[in-house]
Amino acid sequence: MNKTEPRTLPGFMELLPQEQILFNQIKETIKNNYEKFGFLPLDTPVMEDSNVLLAKAGGETEKQIYRFTKGDNDLSLRFDLTVPLAKYVAKNYGELTFPFRRYQIGKVYRGERAQRGRYREFYQCDIDIIGDGELSIINDAELTKVIYDTFNELDFGKFTICINNRKILNGLFENFGQKESSTQIMRIIDKIEKIGKEKVIQELEELGIEKTNIEQIINFIEIDGTTDEKLDKLEKLNISNEVFVKGLQELKEVVKYIRYFNVPEDNFKIDLTIARGLDYYTGTVYETFLDDYKSLGSVCSGGRYENLAEYYTDKKLPGVGISIGLTRLFYQLNEINIIKADKKSIADVLIIPMVDNFEYIAKIQNELRNQGKNVQIYYEDKKIKTKFKYADKLQIPYVVVVGEDEVKNNTYTIKNMQTGEQKEISIWDGPFW
Amino acid sequence: MNKTEPRTLPGFMELLPQEQILFNQIKETIKNNYEKFGFLPLDTPVMEDSNVLLAKAGGETEKQIYRFTKGDNDLSLRFDLTVPLAKYVAKNYGELTFPFRRYQIGKVYRGERAQRGRYREFYQCDIDIIGDGELSIINDAELTKVIYDTFNELDFGKFTICINNRKILNGLFENFGQKESSTQIMRIIDKIEKIGKEKVIQELEELGIEKTNIEQIINFIEIDGTTDEKLDKLEKLNISNEVFVKGLQELKEVVKYIRYFNVPEDNFKIDLTIARGLDYYTGTVYETFLDDYKSLGSVCSGGRYENLAEYYTDKKLPGVGISIGLTRLFYQLNEINIIKADKKSIADVLIIPMVDNFEYIAKIQNELRNQGKNVQIYYEDKKIKTKFKYADKLQIPYVVVVGEDEVKNNTYTIKNMQTGEQKEISIWDGPFW
Numbered sequence: 122m123n124k125t126e127p128r129t130l131p132g133f134m135e136l137l138p139q140e141q142i143l144f145n146q147i148k149e150t151i152k153n154n155y156e157k158f159g160f161l162p163l164d165t166p167v168m169e170d171s172n173v174l175l176a177k178a179g180g181e182t183e184k185q186i187y188r189f190t191k192g193d194n195d196l197s198l199r200f201d202l203t204v205p206l207a208k209y210v211a212k213n214y215g216e217l218t219f220p221f222r223r224y225q226i227g228k229v230y231r232g233e234r235a236q237r238g239r240y241r242e243f244y245q246c247d248i249d250i251i252g253d254g255e256l257s258i259i260n261d262a263e264l265t266k267v268i269y270d271t272f273n274e275l276d277f278g279k280f281t282i283c284i285n286n287r288k289i290l291n292g293l294f295e296n297f298g299q300k301e302s303s304t305q306i307m308r309i310i311d312k313i314e315k316i317g318k319e320k321v322i323q324e325l326e327e328l329g330i331e332k333t334n335i336e337q338i339i340n341f342i343e344i345d346g347t348t349d350e351k352l353d354k355l356e357k358l359n360i361s362n363e364v365f366v367k368g369l370q371e372l373k374e375v376v377k378y379i380r381y382f383n384v385p386e387d388n389f390k391i392d393l394t395i396a397r398g399l400d401y402y403t404g405t406v407y408e409t410f411l412d413d414y415k416s417l418g419s420v421c422s423g424g425r426y427e428n429l430a431e432y433y434t435d436k437k438l439p440g441v442g443i444s445i446g447l448t449r450l451f452y453q454l455n456e457i458n459i460i461k462a463d464k465k466s467i468a469d470v471l472i473i474p475m476v477d478n479f480e481y482i483a484k485i486q487n488e489l490r491n492q493g494k495n496v497q498i499y500y501e502d503k504k505i506k507t508k509f510k511y512a513d514k515l516q517i518p519y520v521v522v523v524g525e526d527e528v529k530n531n532t533y534t535i536k537n538m539q540t541g542e543q544k545e546i547s548i549w550d551g552p553f554w
Numbered sequence: 555m556n557k558t559e560p561r562t563l564p565g566f567m568e569l570l571p572q573e574q575i576l577f578n579q580i581k582e583t584i585k586n587n588y589e590k591f592g593f594l595p596l597d598t599p600v601m602e603d604s605n606v607l608l609a610k611a612g613g614e615t616e617k618q619i620y621r622f623t624k625g626d627n628d629l630s631l632r633f634d635l636t637v638p639l640a641k642y643v644a645k646n647y648g649e650l651t652f653p654f655r656r657y658q659i660g661k662v663y664r665g666e667r668a669q670r671g672r673y674r675e676f677y678q679c680d681i682d683i684i685g686d687g688e689l690s691i692i693n694d695a696e697l698t699k700v701i702y703d704t705f706n707e708l709d710f711g712k713f714t715i716c717i718n719n720r721k722i723l724n725g726l727f728e729n730f731g732q733k734e735s736s737t738q739i740m741r742i743i744d745k746i747e748k749i750g751k752e753k754v755i756q757e758l759e760e761l762g763i764e765k766t767n768i769e770q771i772i773n774f775i776e777i778d779g780t781t782d783e784k785l786d787k788l789e790k791l792n793i794s795n796e797v798f799v800k801g802l803q804e805l806k807e808v809v810k811y812i813r814y815f816n817v818p819e820d821n822f823k824i825d826l827t828i829a830r831g832l833d834y835y836t837g838t839v840y841e842t843f844l845d846d847y848k849s850l851g852s853v854c855s856g857g858r859y860e861n862l863a864e865y866y867t868d869k870k871l872p873g874v875g876i877s878i879g880l881t882r883l884f885y886q887l888n889e890i891n892i893i894k895a896d897k898k899s900i901a902d903v904l905i906i907p908m909v910d911n912f913e914y915i916a917k918i919q920n921e922l923r924n925q926g927k928n929v930q931i932y933y934e935d936k937k938i939k940t941k942f943k944y945a946d947k948l949q950i951p952y953v954v955v956v957g958e959d960e961v962k963n964n965t966y967t968i969k970n971m972q973t974g975e976q977k978e979i980s981i982w983d984g985p986f987w
Contacts, residue, residue, distance in 0.1 A: 125866055136597065138596065142595060162571070164569065164574060164577070217570075242599050502690065
């Protein structure tokens with residue numbers, strides 16, 4: 122028979138089991154932390170009607186969409202989890218209870234140019250809190266706590282959650298008479314970490330901003346010190362622009378509540394350069410960096426928006442959300458080898474039968490399962506060496522051997538595969554664990 | 555602004571949060587049971603190169619595929635999890651440890667005609683055990699135990715796992731000189747539950763089977779009694795055909811091990827009519843029925859196959875597997891309202907602040923989270939009635955109220971939303987739970 126080469130598409134992550142176990146643990150930790158705060162699960166279709174999915178899209182995004190027809194349907198694969206959320210909330214408005222807190226962990230699709238570490242299919246892990254007409258600012262602070270708890274448990278080393286408020290930036294530019302260009306200005310500022318101060322100044326000049334204003338912008342984004350010092354310096358700019366004042370007020374509130382939530386002072390900071398290059402955000406914005414691996418970029422970002430679903434409904438639905446791009450993050454962390462695994466194996470125990478007495482083997486298996494362990498039996502007729510090698514390769518931490526002596530004595534012999542230590546356990550003695 | 559109607563495609567399941575919580579619990583139970591037996595997680599791409607995915611497909615399947623091009627790529631969405639598994643094992647043969655036990659719970663896509671209860675996007679929950687060249691028959695018995703443990707925990711009422719062996723049927727027809735038509739005959743037999751005996755006889759006649767042979771076939775599939783009586787009657791047919799003898803031998807072995815695994819006699823039976831309408835299976839086959847809802851059809855099916863990946867590799871890779879079609883099953887069970895939920899809410903507790911002292915509120919929240927509870931705080935500025943209604947609608951089982959008295963006394967008042975019982979707890983007294 123002619124064989125087809127069993128290849129996987131470039132840009133699609135497909136892990137070996139050992140890596141998949143790691144990946145799933147991270148996904149599980151994120152999920153558990155999201156649920157800890159009462160976020161409700163959502164699982165929308167991967168595919169949507171193109172008219173619905175692309176109601177807002179355009180430009181770069183639209184080019185990357187996997188779009189096709191089947192029968193009479195014009196279909197697209199989702200490229201993020203926010204648009205499906207907007208659709209869902211608009212569609213089910215009458216059935217939902219607001220504030221509506223949802224998490225969704227799912228795959229999204231973007232036909233990006235294939236390159237190392239870039240994926241065309243990747244997991245996003247999103248939470249959003251949607252208000253009906255209004256939404257308390259305390260929610261913005263709580264998301265910082267969610268990020269803190271999640272990354273604290275993920276244990277990828279020290280991390281910093283950077284926060285800012287879009288209104289501060291918008292107000293500042295308005296104050297300079299640059300309201301029209303504020304989106305463009307913020308896009309430029311947002312790149313300061315990547316391209317450096319000189320290049321930012323140059324791009325601002327190219328935009329036609331006056332020299333004195335550029336100076337003020339740079340002075341502003343270079344405001345430094347502790348969180349309280351920064352808030353103080355912002356105050357002392359004495360900018361009376363209404364938007365600016367509102368933004369500063371919000372930022373102060375957020376900081377106050379972040380402290381109530383007990384997020385350590387070391388793990389968050391105000392970063393006035395963060396704009397998030399999206400027109401979407403209107404208030405608090407977040408980025409999160411692993412301090413020892415800042416070059417990875419933000420590992421968890423998001424912000425506050427005015428209106429989730431304006432393309433679908435007249436209802437005003439303000440919200441705040443964050444997202445973790447898990448597939449890329451996993452790839453990066455796995456490359457630098459800093460993922461710690463609680464469990465490297467699904468099975469806790471491999472039972473290796475040395476006798477034919479399967480009734481006894483099954484009894485031992487039940488016994489160990491009742492103790493809450495994942496137990497696999499090696500059934501194949503192989504040499505003992507092969508059987509132990511199997512446990513070794515799969516990194517199964519314990520092997521239970523059952524031979525004639527064990528059957529006679531109503532025992533099993535359990536071996537710790539890491540220490541080599543072994544012990545004969547009587548099944549009357551109660552749990553080994 | 556013109557609004558787009560926020561609709562979801564027909565044939566795509568999109569649940570409200572309360573239903574999604576139920577759905578996820580079932581998915582979680584299935585996953586945990588699969589892991590209990592040491593199956594390794596796998597997560598292959600939803601999309602594959604069409605040449606790879608459709609190496610084997612044809613006919614009805616191919617028509618249902620979501621197939622499209624993007625750039626130079628001819629792409630298809632997976633229509634099951636078996637073909638991606640075959641590709642994966644062939645591709646990673648050198649890296650895997652055999653027997654390779656994997657589970658995959660993921661969405662698959664079939665462009666079926668949309669009708670009630672039929673989905674175009676649906677979850678399959680699969681396990682397979684793949685051997686390298688050979689695979690012990692005990693694995694076939696173990697899958698019965700996996701099905702038993704899973705459906706026992708899912709608690710949808712009494713269920714029966716029906717088993718058969720394809721070799722018995724193949725051998726029988728070979729013995730009748732009907733080897734060529736055996737696939738067709740089995741397809742007809744497989745429908746006996748649906749279309750009845752008379753229609754089966756008629757279809758067999760139309761196939762050109764002789765009357766005496768039809769009689770023998772019917773006598774054979776009507777063999778009844780206990781499991782042991784059936785095995786006995788099969789023995790007494792005195793059929794010397796080699797394939798038949800092998801099949802009967804395998805079936806006996808499987809029954810023997812199923813009993814060792816302690817699957818109750820009530821929960822499994824031999825059903826000689828089960829053929830699974832696929833050319834794929836070569837030995838043990840399974841179907842599982844909910845006794846009180848037989849009309850739902852088989853809720854968990856599968857079987858033993860000779861060769862997983864012959865379209866991709868020369869390696870002989872026999873395997874045995876089962877699959878649960880979760881989306882359809884959930885739809886059906888939800889319709890008849892027999893899903894029991896351990897938890898109807900993600901949050902265990904909703905904290906309702908009656909004071910501005912947020913520092914104290916956050917302390918209570920931490921306290922409760924440290925007790926392992928999922929805790930949400932209601933931040934919005936609403937009437938107390940609205941706040942309680944929120945907990946009610948989301949079916950959150952406990953509400954914690956913090957007012958001035960509680961702050962003064964270092965307490966919180968916890969209310970059981972179902973019983974209405976409430977209690978003031980001192981935070982010095984230790985956990986409420």
